[in-house]
Amino acid sequence: MSAFEPFEEFGDVADIAAGLDDPDAGARRVTVMDLADTAAPEAIPHLARALTDEASEVRLQAAIALSGFDGPEVSAALAGALSDADDAVARAASDSLTELKDPAAADPLFAYLTHQTPFVRMSAFRGIKELRRPESLKPAIEALGGHDPSVREQAVAVIGWLKLEESLPALISACRDPEAVVRRSAVSALGFSTNAHAANAVTTALDDADWMVREIAAETLSRTAGADAGKRLIAALADDYWQVTLKAVRSLGRLRVTEAVTPIGPLLDHEISNLRKEVAAALGEIGHPSALTYLQKHVDDPDPDVRKNVRWAIGRLREN
Template sequence: MTERHSDNPDILALLPRLADADAGVRRIALIALADLEEPDGLPWLTDAVLADPAEEVRAEAAQSLAELKSLEVGQLILPWATHADAFVRASALRALRELRLEEAAAPALLALRDPDAGVRREAVGILGWLKHVAALPDLARLAVEEPDTDVRRAAIGALGLARDASVLPGLISALADPAWQVREEAATTLGKVGQADAGLALVEALADDYWQVRLRAARALGRLRHGAALEPLAGLLGHAIANLRKEAALALGELGLAQALPALQVAQADADPEVRKAVRIALAQLQGLGR
């Protein structure tokens, strides 16, 4: 329990409700306390995160910490990032992420090796938001070695902060991850990184068992303008999932290759209006190339 003291009359007026036997009353009081955005109120919020017996009250306190936007409050939250309780550590890191404090990078780097997956996930979020390049080796390690699916996915997304080939091995490896959500994130991030050397791996991802992964791979290949993707992308114009057909059409337009015209012209008769619209956009991009 932290030392709690305040002369603020608004905080003092809330204290009886913060100690009420009814969890619902305590929860509403915490919302009111957070709305004050007073640093003096932070000890009551952090104590609620740690010690309140009701899960909904702890969750509300954690959310309230995340919504405090004062940099002064951020400085007060920093020490809680290394608290003994994992829930408190995760809540503090989540709050610091929203504030984008550069000082939060150091505890976030330490937290990448935290025994609690929730803490590691919040740490990755901070480093990604801060675009902390020094974290890239650790993020690449997590992309391959991390046992928790959500943390792996977050780490892969954070690797997008670099626009160079250094992150390619981890991202390409993640295209073979057992979890389709991680493969989807890897394809998305490869599109953002924009390295041509990822093209062949993304072409292979167009045959993934999950259409969501294929969709993100198609989008990435369009951004990369990877010519070897033309045939498999054209094949996706006949897929049962309309969203995937739409993305394949848009990617074919971005490739800028006249060889895509015949498949797109056939796709003008697609049953889905959104797919037809994507086909029209692609054909407009390719206009004149087949003449």
């Protein structure tokens, strides 16, 4: 085929699907790949059938292939595969559910939100998360009282994607969950709201025992922006983990907290170049003339990204 000829057609879907009856599992697996390559909606029922093949390698390929399709028929087939005897197939089905974009694809998943198996419940919540169906709020809140942290984590994520003010009490409560992974999800989810109670919950999370919760809190606080956000973020600069300090620096820059120049400036001497880069950017965003004292000492920083940000910040300050 020359570069000027049209792309070859993959052939009739029904003809390709006949390969699913081949006695050789390897051939059936190739058939699944060929069906996926057609990208035709007509291939969906055949791929769903392949999810019940006796060979796990065929089922795995079908679970992966369905990630390129959408709609209720796809989500129903993948949900059924979440209980597959082969863990690799179940995990692939779970991952493919996250590729759904059609809100109608959530319908078959609602029945799985109360499934007896935690993995299935968790995967169903993963699948409906980005579909943002308001009907998912109630089961998600109810799931926060369950025993499995992976389910609670995904339920919190569902609530966060909905961005409904009525969900704030549940998210704030989840910030006190015994499992750090759930608290991280809850603190991040609160970023959509500027409600004073939400801001207070995020601010409180700056003192969490888990450093990754503190890191997310430092980042989220630039969006919730409580009354004492600047003061608390400045205090977070002294965190034992530089990752938390970095996010605090970034948020102070976004909030343009003038009082932060003096405590941020010396961090241009920090050994972590990523942190120095964020410090330079934050000083430029804050835009206070006093930052020049710190920036001018680092125009020759050994890291090119840091030098770039330092020079950008100096230029921005001189323009103001």
